[in-house]
Each structure stands twice: as C-alpha cells, then as structure tokens.
Amino acid sequence: MSDDSLGFIFLNACIINNFVLSSFLGICPFLGVSGKYETASRMGFAVMFVMLVSSVCAYFINTLLVQLDMEYLRLICYIAVIASSVQLVEMVMKKYSPALFRSLGIFLPLITTNCAILGLALFQTAKGYNFLECVVYALGAGSGFTLALVIMSGLREQLSLHDVPSIAKGAGLTLMVAGILSLAFMGFAGLGS
Amino acid sequence: MSTPTNESLDVFVKGLWRENPVFVMLLGMCPVLAVTNSVINALAMGLATLFVLVMSSALVSLLRNVIPKQVRIATYIVIIATFVTVVDYSIQAISLEVYLALGAFIQLIVVNCIILGRAEAFASKNGIGKSILDALGMGIGFTFALLCLGGVRELLGNGSLLDINILGPHFEPWSVMILPPGGFFVLGAWLLLFSWLKERSERRKTEKEASHVG
Numbered sequence: 231m232s233d234d235s236l237g238f239i240f241l242n243a244c245i246i247n248n249f250v251l252s253s254f255l256g257i258c259p260f261l262g263v264s265g266k267y268e269t270a271s272r273m274g275f276a277v278m279f280v281m282l283v284s285s286v287c288a289y290f291i292n293t294l295l296v297q298l299d300m301e302y303l304r305l306i307c308y309i310a311v312i313a314s315s316v317q318l319v320e321m322v323m324k325k326y327s328p329a330l331f332r333s334l335g336i337f338l339p340l341i342t343t344n345c346a347i348l349g350l351a352l353f354q355t356a357k358g359y360n361f362l363e364c365v366v367y368a369l370g371a372g373s374g375f376t377l378a379l380v381i382m383s384g385l386r387e388q389l390s391l392h393d394v395p396s397i398a399k400g401a402g403l404t405l406m407v408a409g410i411l412s413l414a415f416m417g418f419a420g421l422g423s
Numbered sequence: 424m425s426t427p428t429n430e431s432l433d434v435f436v437k438g439l440w441r442e443n444p445v446f447v448m449l450l451g452m453c454p455v456l457a458v459t460n461s462v463i464n465a466l467a468m469g470l471a472t473l474f475v476l477v478m479s480s481a482l483v484s485l486l487r488n489v490i491p492k493q494v495r496i497a498t499y500i501v502i503i504a505t506f507v508t509v510v511d512y513s514i515q516a517i518s519l520e521v522y523l524a525l526g527a528f529i530q531l532i533v534v535n536c537i538i539l540g541r542a543e544a545f546a547s548k549n550g551i552g553k554s555i556l557d558a559l560g561m562g563i564g565f566t567f568a569l570l571c572l573g574g575v576r577e578l579l580g581n582g583s584l585l586d587i588n589i590l591g592p593h594f595e596p597w598s599v600m601i602l603p604p605g606g607f608f609v610l611g612a613w614l615l616l617f618s619w620l621k622e623r624s625e626r627r628k629t630e631k632e633a634s635h636v637g
Binding site for chain 2: 251252253254255256257258261302305306309310313342343344345348349352353355396398399400401402403405406407408409410412413416
C-alpha cells in the first residue's frame with residue numbers, strides 16, 4: 231500500500247502527472263475534440279464519469295483475480311469491464327437523462343478506446359491503491375483530463391480567429407501548442423516531492 | 424489496368440507512406456509520443472505493435488464470417504487483448520529493461536486505434552493474405568514513424584543514437600527533447616515539414632501546368 235495522502239493523490243493525478251500532458255494518455259480525444267469549448271468540457275465530464283465507474287470496477291476485479299491467482303487475465307478483464315461500463319453509462323443516461331445523452335452523442339462510445347481509462351486502471355493496480363485511494367485517483371485523473379481539454383479548446387478557439395501560415399493549419403500547429411502547454415505543466419513537476 | 428500482384432503490392436505500400444497511420448491519419452498517438460524518447464524504445468514498441476497488428480488482423484480475417492455483426496467490436500477487442508497479453512509477457516521475458524522503460528504502454532496497445540481500426544476497416548472485409556499484407560504495411564509504417572521521432576529525440580536530447588554517442592562530448596543535450604513536451608514538439612515539427620513538402624510539390628505542379636498552358 232502506498233502512504234500518500236488522499237489530497238496528494240488527487241493533485242498528483244490532476245496536475246503534477248497530468249494524464250494528457252505528462253503521461254500522454256488520451257491524446258486522440260485531446261486532439262480530436264478540443265476544437266470547441268462546449269464539446270471539450272462535455273467530453274471531459276463524460277470521461278471523468280466513466281473513469282470513476284471503471285476504476286471502482288477494476289479495483290474489485292483485481293481483488294478477485296489476485297485471490298483466484300489468475301492475474302494474466304487482468305488486461306482482458308479490464309478492457310471488457312471498461313467496454314461494458316461505457317455501455318452501462320450509456321443506457322442509464324438514456325433512461326434517466328435523455329438531454330445529457332443527446333448532447334454527448336458519439337463521444338460516449340468513443341470513450342471505450344480512450345487509453346486514459348485503461349491506463350488509469352493499470353496504474354492504480356501497479357501502485358496498489360486501496361478502494362478510497364482508487365476513487366480519489368480516478369477523480370483526480372478525470373479532472374486533470376477535463377482541465378487539459380478545456381485549456382486546449384480555449385487556445386484553439388482563439389487560434390482559429392488568427393491568420394496562420396497555410397502549412398501550419400491543422401494538426402501541426404495543434405501539436406506545437408500542446409507542446410508549449412505541456413512545458414507549462416512541467417513547472418509543477420517538483421511539487422510535493 | 425492492375426494485375427493481382429500490383430494490387431497486393433499497393434495494399435502493402437499504402438500503409439508505409441500514403442496512408443501512414445501516424446503522419447497522415449494521426450492514429451495511435453499516445454504510444455507515438457510517450458515511448459519515443461530513445462530509438463531502442465521506439466523500435467521495441469513498433470515491433471510489438473506490428474506483431475499484435477498482424478496476428479489480430481489474420482485472426483479477425485479468418486473469423487470474419489463466424490463473428491456475429493452485433494458483437495464484432497467486443498470480439499475484436501478480446502482477440503487484440505489476447506495477443507497483447509502474449510506480447511506483454513514475451514517482452515518481460517526477453518528484456519526486462521525495455522519492459523520497464525515502456526511501462527504500461529505495452530498493455531495499452533489494446534486501445535491503440537490503429538489495430539481496432541484495421542480490424543474493422545480492412546480485415547473484417549478481406550481475405551487472410553490481403554489482411555496480413557495490409558497489417559504488415561501499416562505496422563511497418565507505424566514503426567517507421569516511431570523511429571523518426573525516436574531518432575530525433577534521442578539525438579537532440581542525449582546526443583546519441585542507439586546509446587552510441589554521435590555528437591561528441593561537447594554537445595549540450597537539449598533535455599526538453601526527452602521530456603514530455605519534446606514529443607509534442609518533434610511530432611509537430613515532422614507534420615509541419617510534411618505539409619510544407621506537400622504544399623511545395625503541389626505548387627510546382629500547378630506552375631508546371633500553367634507554363635504548359637501558357
């Protein structure tokens with residue numbers, strides 16, 4: 231078990247080791263849906279929610295697998311759990327909050343192939359977090375993801391109003407901006423050590 | 424007119440350059456940025472992905488008439504996860520050093536969009552021979568892109584290639600290159616370079632046409 235305090239786990243996942251900008255997890259949605267502020271924040275919250283659900287499920291599944299001595303099945307179980315929890319979230323949302331379901335649209339199923347979520351499940355296993363720590367870690371990672379996505383979408387909305395050289399239109403410029411953003415987040419690296 | 428050999432050659436070659444998964448389609452970016460801080464890590468990651476891609480494309484293509492349409496994505500994911508587990512344990516056995524350097528990113532090959540994308544877009548519709556060729560092309564294209572990044576980052580960030588010092592003892596390493604921001608910068612620079620080359624060749628073509636017309 232780790233001896234980090236809950237607050238530090240949250241800060242660590244959210245800012246110091248930000249999933250997107252320091253650990254390179256979830257780059258696809260980060261580049262894909264960060265064009266508009268609205269969609270970026272919605273996507274962020276959907277990911278945070280799925281992270282929370284799958285992190286809790288992954289915790290229980292790992293306990294079960296360790297007891298049965300079948301850790302080699304971990305990866306297959308995790309991905310199955312994530313796929314089904316995305317499906318579950320989709321169904322529950324459709325039943326109880328159709329408005330939110332409609333506004334998320336295509337983003338919900340896409341979350342399955344977001345590596346931030348599988349990464350979160352694998353990291354929490356590797357770090358040996360207990361139940362409460364897992365929940366806090368998932369919340370921190372989710373808010374970190376949302377934070378990165380929202381900042382990036384703000385920058386890109388501004389950039390789209392400016393006249394950039396024609397070769398830089400599209401992914402090249404976005405990656406350069408992401409690099410500068412990542413450089414800024416590196417400033418937090420010494421925090422808490 | 425295209426003969427069968429030409430066609431399969433085309434299936435293989437398009438992944439290398441014209442439809443390169445990283446530089447053109449921008450798929451599977453997470454491992455591209457995360458593990459390319461040295462050439463050896465990039466090579467290991469590329470080969471691991473190549474293996475999973477070829478094996479799962481072959482299996483998906485063999486089973487394409489058996490898998491029910493409704494559960495196909497779930498089936499693909501389970502197939503991919505099986506091969507990733509194989510790779511995960513193999514790398515651990517072959518080189519623990521590389522395994523520790525790549526960390527969770529070997530297991531994260533499962534969610535690499537290239538593999539699921541090829542399974543859905545190509546292997547589920549084509550025969551096994553063609554699917555393997557397509558997977559080989561895509562996998563080699565992916566490895567090539569990883570090496571492009573890994574080479575630049577190791578050279579600038581460490582002054583070496585494959586741990587052999589190249590730039591001499593007086594070179595001051597740009598340590599930012601092996602840190603996370605370097606990944607974004609180098610990939611961004613490659614993309615800018617490619618779009619510059621593309622624009623230049625297009626401009627030349629139009630100039631040529633204009634002078635012909637003139």
